[in-house]
Amino acid sequence: MKFTKMHGIGNDYVYVDCTKKELKDPAEISKIVSDRHFGIGSDGLILIGSSDRADFRMNIYNADGSQAEMCGNGIRCVAKYVYDYGLTDKDEISVDTLAGIKYLKLTIENGKVSKVRVNMGKPILKASEIPVKAEKEPVVAEAIEAGGREWKMTCVSMGNPHAVIFIDTPVKEFPLETYGPLFESHERFPKRTNTEFVRVLDRKTMEMRVWERGSAETLACGTGTCATAVAAVLNGLCDRSVLVHLLGGDLEIEWNEEDGCVYMTGPATTVFDGEITLPEGLE
Numbered sequence: 001m002k003f004t005k006m007h008g009i010g011n012d013y014v015y016v017d018c019t020k021k022e023l024k025d026p027a028e029i030s031k032i033v034s035d036r037h038f039g040i041g042s043d044g045l046i047l048i049g050s051s052d053r054a055d056f057r058m059n060i061y062n063a064d065g066s067q068a069e070m071c072g073n074g075i076r077c078v079a080k081y082v083y084d085y086g087l088t089d090k091d092e093i094s095v096d097t098l099a100g101i102k103y104l105k106l107t108i109e110n111g112k113v114s115k116v117r118v119n120m121g122k123p124i125l126k127a128s129e130i131p132v133k134a135e136k137e138p139v140v141a142e143a144i145e146a147g148g149r150e151w152k153m154t155c156v157s158m159g160n161p162h163a164v165i166f167i168d169t170p171v172k173e174f175p176l177e178t179y180g181p182l183f184e185s186h187e188r189f190p191k192r193t194n195t196e197f198v199r200v201l202d203r204k205t206m207e208m209r210v211w212e213r214g215s216a217e218t219l220a221c222g223t224g225t226c227a228t229a230v231a232a233v234l235n236g237l238c239d240r241s242v243l244v245h246l247l248g249g250d251l252e253i254e255w256n257e258e259d260g261c262v263y264m265t266g267p268a269t270t271v272f273d274g275e276i277t278l279p280e281g282l283e
């Protein structure tokens with residue numbers, strides 16, 4: 001299987017061009033390639049395909065083989081892949097995902113994509129199907145018990161689920177490996193959840209660490225950063241345009257007041273191209 005290893009501020013995936021041929025068992029292949037000791041090493045697998053309603057399609061699988069609806073860092077890399085490898089010459093593209101069609105603007109430098117701005121769509125509160133209309137929507141923070149402690153979390157769906165928790169201490173000191181898994185498998189989330197632990201630095205800046213559903217701690221999460229920005233506005237903690245520091249780098253997020261959509265801007269990077277022999281039956 002030919003592949004390209006790419007990352008968006010350290011959130012790394014194995015990308016496969018499926019525009020001509022689909023993979024037989026992407027969930028199983030994701031588990032194999034993601035293994036950091038016996039595989040290629042990644043947070044999961046992303047398939048780039050064709051769509052009859054958008055320029056391209058993206059399918060994402062976490063490292064444990066579970067399928068997610070959307071990936072913010074991944075979709076920027078999809079844009080870089082399709083442009084840099086000549087699948088398109090457009091600098092504005094649409095990508096079909098399980099969370100709907102997303103619209104992307106590509107920044108090209110020396111013939112290659114360096115940065116992408118993505119319209120991530122409207123956030124959804126509490127994973128219900130109710131679009132958020134304004135920051136004055138009723139449900140903001142709810143209590144949850146995990147690991148013998150009570151937490152205040154704000155649930156925001158960006159097509160995939162996020163529980164955002166604001167803390168007062170530097171995020172590097174937070175025991176993420178202890179609490180992350182407890183949220184991921186908490187009975188409150190029948191489909192599991194991604195969890196963001198966030199410290200507000202000022203009204204325009206935050207720092208965040210994330211425990212991702214199906215991939216454990218990652219260096220960054222695009223959808224999680226968008227959910228965090230929305231949660232910060234809902235709780236009156238930040239302005240609508242923020243810079244979020246993650247372990248792997250920074251993302252700029254804007255929750256636009258006029259159209260209600262969240263815009264994410266950040267880099268996309270190619271690491272290397274390769275070819276891997278898959279076990280019999282999966283080729």
Ligand SMILES: N[C@@H](CCC[C@H](N)C(=O)O)C(=O)O
Pocket residue numbers: 011060062067068069070071072073074160161194212213214215218220221222223224
């Ligand atoms: N890292 C991603 C999100 C990947 C999917 C997530 N783990 C889920 O299961 O919802 C991002 O950048 O958004």
